[in-house]
Amino acid sequence: MKLDGSIVALITPMDDSGAIDYKVLKTLINHHVDVGTHGIVPVGTTGESSTLTPEEHLAVISATVKTVAGRIPVIAGTGANSTHEAMYLTKQAATLGADAALLVVPYYNKPTQEGLYQHYKAIAEAVDIPQVLYNVPGRTVADMSNETIARLAEIDNIVGCKDATGNMERGKQLLDMVGDKISILSGDDGTALDYMKLGAQGDISVTANIAPKLMSQMCTAALAGDFVLADKFDAKLQALHTNLFLESNPIPVKYAAHKLGFGANVLRLPLTPVTDSFHEAIDDAMKQAEVV
Numbered sequence: 001m002k003l004d005g006s007i008v009a010l011i012t013p014m015d016d017s018g019a020i021d022y023k024v025l026k027t028l029i030n031h032h033v034d035v036g037t038h039g040i041v042p043v044g045t046t047g048e049s050s051t052l053t054p055e056e057h058l059a060v061i062s063a064t065v066k067t068v069a070g071r072i073p074v075i076a077g078t079g080a081n082s083t084h085e086a087m088y089l090t091k092q093a094a095t096l097g098a099d100a101a102l103l104v105v106p107y108y109n110k111p112t113q114e115g116l117y118q119h120y121k122a123i124a125e126a127v128d129i130p131q132v133l134y135n136v137p138g139r140t141v142a143d144m145s146n147e148t149i150a151r152l153a154e155i156d157n158i159v160g161c162k163d164a165t166g167n168m169e170r171g172k173q174l175l176d177m178v179g180d181k182i183s184i185l186s187g188d189d190g191t192a193l194d195y196m197k198l199g200a201q202g203d204i205s206v207t208a209n210i211a212p213k214l215m216s217q218m219c220t221a222a223l224a225g226d227f228v229l230a231d232k233f234d235a236k237l238q239a240l241h242t243n244l245f246l247e248s249n250p251i252p253v254k255y256a257a258h259k260l261g262f263g264a265n266v267l268r269l270p271l272t273p274v275t276d277s278f279h280e281a282i283d284d285a286m287k288q289a290e291v292v
Contacts, residue, residue, distance in 0.1 A: 001073060001099060001130050003160050003183040004201040004223060005038030006215040008208035009046040011250055012060055013263030020056060022063055024263045029067040036216035037072065037208060040064060041102055044077035045139065046206050046250045051268035058092050065097040075132060075204075079104030083119045090127045100130040102162060102204070107140040113148045124155045131157055136164035136187060146174045153178040162187040162204045168194055175199045189241040193234045196222040206249055207240045210256045211289040239285035246278045256282050259292065 010032075013024035032040060042064040043049040043057050052060070061076045068074050076098035078089035083106075090101045106119055124131055133152060137143035143165075152158050161178070163171055164187030175184055175198055184200045186192035192203035196219070208215040218233035244252045251267060255274045258265035259282075265273050274282070286292045 001159065003039065003073065003075070003100070003132065003185065004219075005203075006036075006208050006212070006219040007039035007041060007073075007075065007185065007202055007204045008032055008037050008212060008215075009041045009044045009204050009206055010064070011209050011253060011257050011262070012043065012047040012052065013257070014266045014268075016264045016266060018266055018268055020052075020060065021263050022059075025060070025063055026067045028257075028262050029064060032208075032212050033068065033071050035213040036220075037212045038202065038216065038219070039073040039075060040068060041075045041077055041204055044102060044134075044204075045104070045136070046209065046253060047077060048250060048268060048271070049077050051271070054089075057089065058096065061093050061098055062096045073099040075100040075102050077102050077104070079106075079134060081106040081108050083122055086119070087123050087126050090123055090129065090131070094127055094129040098129065100132055100159065101127070102132045102134050104134040104136060105140045105142050105144050107142065110142050113145055116142065116144050117148050117151055120152050120158065121155060124152075124157050128157060130159040132160040132162055132183075132185070133158065134162040134164070134187065136162075138164070146170065146177055149174060150177045153181045159183060160185055163195075163200075164188050166191045168198065171195050171200065172198050189244075190238070193218065193222055193227075193230055196230075197227055206244055206253055207237055209253050209262075210240055210244070210260065210286060211237060211291050214289055214291075236289050239281075239288045243278070243281045243285040246281060247274055252278065252282055255279070256286060259283070259286065 076093035160183035
């Protein structure tokens with residue numbers, strides 16, 4: 001399975017009551033397919049997976065798979081800090097028809113590198129679906145080393161890694177170690193193009209929620225080796241890359257999506273709507289990206 005280009009870390013639209021708005025979800029997914037997004041990750045960090053019930057989690061995956069209908073890959077977020085829970089979610093995602101699963105490094109309980117290896121190995125052996133590792137130490141505290149990723153890359157159905165460290169020196173080392181075995185995808189919008197210049201195959205993106213066509217164009221140009229054109233596209237995106245993280249993701253992107261008509265500006269506690277004083281900066285970033 002080909003995993004490259006602009007892969008959106010999709011928001012989960014909600015209505016004013018905080019219920020999932022499946023009508024808007026379907027509209028949003030079709031919009032992404034229509035404008036050229038290369039893949040969709042439902043119920044990842046940006047999709048507020050941590051505050052959805054298990055039933056809602058699987059319902060969003062199911063709705064995404066049915067709406068996409070095979071047009072682009074669906075990489076379902078199925079990570080957890082319990083191996084048993086991650087295994088269950090991954091099995092269910094496979095049953096629902098997801099093309100692959102994205103599994104975040106277990107958070108809070110701070111496993112060792114051997115614990116991380118055994119966690120991913122157990123899930124890969126239990127569920128016959130392509131799996132993508134997701135290292136985001138800024139959120140999980142646990143940080144999967146390049147050496148552990150290299151060990152896991154030897155497992156047949158581990159096909160990729162979302163690297164959200166934003167560290168280009170470390171990223172270059174990872175590409176040198178496993179770039180010929182698995183897809184390396186950026187998980188940090190601000191440095192995604194720099195990473196692709198080194199050889200990464202794409203970006204699992206928050207910004208793509210708001211400027212999907214421009215993100216697709218940037219990634220397509222970068223993959224074609226046209227970095228002059230990619231730089232031009234990315235220059236329009238830089239303010240979004242920055243201002244969508246003025247508060248914790250997905251707080252700002254939920255506001256921006258609401259401005260575009262994709263659901264209410266509603267998050268579930270403990271997340272709260274973006275501080276009013278940041279509205280202007282986010283609005284200006286959307287104007288710079290020419291989406292409003």
